[in-house]
Amino acid sequence: MAGSSTVHRQPAPPAPVAVEPGAHDIVAVPLRHPGRWVLASLILLALLGVGTSLWQNPNIDHPTIARYLFSDRIVAGAVLTVALTIITMVLSTILGIVLALMRLSENPVLNSVAWLYIWIFRGTPLLVQIVFWGYLGLLYKQLSLGVPFTDFTVFTVDTNALIPAFVAGVIALTTNQGAYTAEIVRAGMLSVDQGQKEACYSLGMTPLFTLFKVELPQAMRVIIPPMGNETISMLKDTALLSLIAVAELYTVAARISSQNLHQVELLIVVSIWYLALTSILSVPQYHLERHYGRGSRTLGPTPIGRAVALVHRVRRSQEGNRK
Amino acid sequence: MNSILESPSPVRTDEHRLPLVQARGVRKSYGQLQVLKGIDVQVDAGQVMCLLGPSGSGKSTFLRCINHLERIDGGRINFDGELIGYAQRNGKLHEMKPREVARQRRGIGMVFQRFNLFPHLTALENIIAAPIGIKRIPKAQAIAQAHELLEQVGLGDKAALHPAKLSGGQQQRVAIARALAMEPKLMLFDEPTSALDPELVGDVLDVMQKLAASGMTMIVVTHEIGFARNVADEVVFMDGGVVVESGSPAAVLGNPSHERTRAFLENVI
Numbered sequence: 001m002a003g004s005s006t007v008h009r010q011p012a013p014p015a016p017v018a019v020e021p022g023a024h025d026i027v028a029v030p031l032r033h034p035g036r037w038v039l040a041s042l043i044l045l046a047l048l049g050v051g052t053s054l055w056q057n058p059n060i061d062h063p064t065i066a067r068y069l070f071s072d073r074i075v076a077g078a079v080l081t082v083a084l085t086i087i088t089m090v091l092s093t094i095l096g097i098v099l100a101l102m103r104l105s106e107n108p109v110l111n112s113v114a115w116l117y118i119w120i121f122r123g124t125p126l127l128v129q130i131v132f133w134g135y136l137g138l139l140y141k142q143l144s145l146g147v148p149f150t151d152f153t154v155f156t157v158d159t160n161a162l163i164p165a166f167v168a169g170v171i172a173l174t175t176n177q178g179a180y181t182a183e184i185v186r187a188g189m190l191s192v193d194q195g196q197k198e199a200c201y202s203l204g205m206t207p208l209f210t211l212f213k214v215e216l217p218q219a220m221r222v223i224i225p226p227m228g229n230e231t232i233s234m235l236k237d238t239a240l241l242s243l244i245a246v247a248e249l250y251t252v253a254a255r256i257s258s259q260n261l262h263q264v265e266l267l268i269v270v271s272i273w274y275l276a277l278t279s280i281l282s283v284p285q286y287h288l289e290r291h292y293g294r295g296s297r298t299l300g301p302t303p304i305g306r307a308v309a310l311v312h313r314v315r316r317s318q319e320g321n322r323k
Numbered sequence: 324m325n326s327i328l329e330s331p332s333p334v335r336t337d338e339h340r341l342p343l344v345q346a347r348g349v350r351k352s353y354g355q356l357q358v359l360k361g362i363d364v365q366v367d368a369g370q371v372m373c374l375l376g377p378s379g380s381g382k383s384t385f386l387r388c389i390n391h392l393e394r395i396d397g398g399r400i401n402f403d404g405e406l407i408g409y410a411q412r413n414g415k416l417h418e419m420k421p422r423e424v425a426r427q428r429r430g431i432g433m434v435f436q437r438f439n440l441f442p443h444l445t446a447l448e449n450i451i452a453a454p455i456g457i458k459r460i461p462k463a464q465a466i467a468q469a470h471e472l473l474e475q476v477g478l479g480d481k482a483a484l485h486p487a488k489l490s491g492g493q494q495q496r497v498a499i500a501r502a503l504a505m506e507p508k509l510m511l512f513d514e515p516t517s518a519l520d521p522e523l524v525g526d527v528l529d530v531m532q533k534l535a536a537s538g539m540t541m542i543v544v545t546h547e548i549g550f551a552r553n554v555a556d557e558v559v560f561m562d563g564g565v566v567v568e569s570g571s572p573a574a575v576l577g578n579p580s581h582e583r584t585r586a587f588l589e590n591v592i
Contacts, residue, residue, distance in 0.1 A: 198392055199439035199498075203453040203505055204429030207421050213452055217443050294443065294485065 064265040068256065069272065077252030078273050084166075084238045084248060088173040089231050095174060096181025101211070103186050114182065121179035126172075127240055133172040134244030136163055169241040177234060184226045188219030220292040228285035232278045249273055341404055343368040343509060343540050344389065348398035351384055358384050360564040361398065366557075368508070371541045373551035373572075376561035377587060382544045385561070386511050389542065390431045391424055403430060403508060429457065432502030436514040438494040440486040446473065446497045447482040450504045458505065465504070472500035476530050492523030496530055503534075510534065512543040548591055552576050560584045 054060065068074055102114035121129070132139075137159040146153030163171070192215050200210035239250035250270055257266040290302070301309060342365040351359040358381045366372045374382040387393040389400055391408040400407040408424060409416040419427070441449050450469040454460045460468075473479050476496035478489075486494050495515055502510060512531065516524040528550050535541055535554050545551060551558050552572045559569040560579070568581050579585045 193439075195435060195437055195439040196441065199433075199435065199441070200453075201392060201425070202390055202428060202431070202433035202435075202511075203502070204425045204427075204457055205453055206425045206457070209456055213456060214441055214443075218441075221443075292443070 059264065060268070061262060061265055064260075064262045065268050068253075068262075068266060068269050073252050073256065074249070074269060074273070077247060077249040078277070080247060081235065081238050081249040081273075082277065084169065084173070084241070084246070085231065085235045088170055088177060088238075089234055091170070091174040092177035092181050093227070095178030096185050097216075099178060099182035100185035100189060103182065104189055118179045118182055121176050122183075126176050126237060127243070129176050130169065130172040130240055130243055133163070133168040134165065136168065165241075165244050165246045168244055169238075169246040173234065173237065173241075177230065180230060181227070184223055184230070185219065188221075188223035189215060191222045192218045217292065221289075224285065224288050224292055228282065228288075231285070232281055235277055235281065236274060341401070342366055343370075343403060344542070345401040346385070346389070346398065347400075349385065349388060349395050349400060350397035351381075351388060351393060351395050358564055359388070359395075362561075362564075362566060364559055364566065364569065366509075366540060366542060368540050369538045370556040371535045371543065371554055372557045372559060373555040374542065374544045374559050374561060375546070375548070375551060375575075375587070375591075376567075380561040381564040382561045383513050386433075386513050386542060386544050389509075389511060390428050390433055392433075402427070425457075429505055430507055431509045431511060432505060432507035433511040434495070434498050434502055434513065434515045436517050438486070438491070438498045438518070440494055440498055440501070442486050445483050445485055446478065446489065449486070449497060450501045453501070454504050469500070469504060472503055473497070475533075476500050477526065490523060491519045492526045495519065495527045499527075499530055499534070508540060510539055510541045512541065512545065514544050514546070516545070516547060546591060548576060548588070560587070562587070 055062075099114045099117060102110040103118070105111060140159050142156050143159050143162055144153045144156035196214050196218065197210060200214050205213070238246075238248050241248055242251040242254060245251065253266040253270045257263045287302075344364075344366040346362050346364050349359050349362040350357070362381075362385055364372070374386065376382045384393055388395050389402065389407065394408065405427065406416075407427065408419055410419055410423070411417075440446075441452065444452065447466065447469050450472060451462070451465040454465040454468070455462055470479070470482060473482055476499055478493055478496055478500075481489060481493060481497070486497070489497065499515075515531070516527050519527065524547070528547060531541070531543070531550070532554050543550070543555070555572050557569060558572045558575040560567045560575055560581075560583075562583055567583050568575055568579065574580075575584065576588065579588060
């Protein structure tokens with residue numbers, strides 16, 4: 001505040017000065033942050049050290065990384081990983097919403113069933129569940145549709161024929177994720193103000209219409225950020241399906257390295273892919289958050305919008321300098 | 324719940340003579356706490372009734388009972404010739420299905436203290452949601468009607484704005500328009516101006532006064548004594564879950580017969 005006395009040293013009482021919009025009436029020397037520069041230099045040095053040690057490490061064969069990064073088998077594995085992520089996230093979200101609504105319903109039967117489901121699928125390791133579904137054939141050699149405790153059956157099939165590894169993987173990841181998603185959706189639903197429901201009911205809306213028109217859209221604002229997290233987790237958890245031989249990214253890489261013995265190189269290839277895929281995933285999350293945040297806060301421009309505005313500003317200032 | 328079944332069944336009289344809203348012996352408890360201890364009021368079509376009383380007197384609870392947001396424990400509420408929340412068959416009361424309750428509520432609009440607009444929808448979308456989704460009115464017609472209603476509440480230029488961009492008074496007027504879009508026979512107002520800045524209260528009261536003049540039947544829970552004096556046909560003073568006194572505004576507000584009413588009015592005015 002010491003500077004303020006020098007700024008307002010006019011003899012006349014300070015009258016409100018009409019400042020042209022956009023004009024700066026304070027020209028001050030910005031606060032310096034020398035600590036930041038020191039810290040940044042140290043970190044940069046450390047990163048350089050790690051980078052060089054990796055680059056010069058004789059145990060890493062860099063051409064192998066380059067050769068396999070976009071090889072057909074690896075790309076096919078990555079495609080399957082993305083497909084698995086999308087399929088399981090869509091199915092598990094539907095399952096999660098249904099489970100959440102069951103948990104929130106006044107029907108004690110639905111409520112208990114959902115609670116039991118979430119208890120089991122959240123309470124046992126995903127790894128165990130995946131192996132369970134993969135080896136379902138050991139538990140039930142044949143699956144049949146019919147009336148329990150009678151001899152009446154509609155059809156009977158071999159378990160392994162009905163559920164190949166890919167399907168077992170999708171079921172395992174979907175059923176497990178559904179339990180987690182259910183809790184996220186439930187928290188989102190609970191975050192919606194009770195007055196919203198009352199307003200809907202007072203307008204003569206049915207509970208189902210209220211749910212889809214008013215409650216879920218508002219719950220989405222709370223649901224989307226953790227769901228982005230879950231999607232990123234899911235993308236990486238698909239690697240667990242290597243246990244039941246689903247040919248996704250990690251399985252493919254492990255198979256290749258078991259032949260050429262370049263384990264480290266293929267792990268790096270796999271890491272690059274996962275890192276790239278998770279980075280891409282944050283884009284739709286950003287836009288979903290904006291979409292469901294409308295009405296609740298002022299939305300700034302998107303990064304692309306900001307970049308365009310920056311280009312315009314730079315161009316305008318250049319023109320200004322020329323004049 | 325038992326007391327509802329034990330109460331005498333309502334006497335069927337000529338429909339034309341029946342008031343639009345008739346409450347008899349309405350009782351309501353939250354656990355051990357009895358909030359309504361037998362409320363008897365009635366409102367004829369086209370009339371405006373103001374409910375006054377200290378907070379905790381049960382007036383808001385009673386209002387919420389009329390459109391079955393709260394379930395009553397005893398007594399009866401009749402609206403437009405029907406029992407609220409229950410169907411009477413063979414001398415027995417049956418709880419209504421949610422769908423039937425929803426149908427009944429379509430005839431009753433409600434305005435809340437906290438507005439309760441849908442924050443993810445624009446003013447216009449707030450108004451057309453129920454007419455399109457529930458009444459199945461064609462979209463173009465609903466939009467035209469919504470614009471007309473916004474015009475009537477003085478917000479013709481705010482149709483595209485989300486509630487967060489509107490002042491409290493503007494939000495409350497959108498909420499009134501939203502309730503009116505369902506073309507109700509009765510409007511319930513639950514302290515509609517209590518959450519507003521003093522300077523915004525007038526706009527909302529003006530809209531309500533116009534609505535009353537247009538012949539809408541209204542039950543208004545309010546602390547605005549001036550509004551009650553100018554607009555109400557009947558003023559009901561409640562305290563401790565009972566009606567202390569009721570009558571014309573001149574009688575209840577000008578010359579209260581109960582000490583409790585007098586004390587309340589002295590504090591409010």
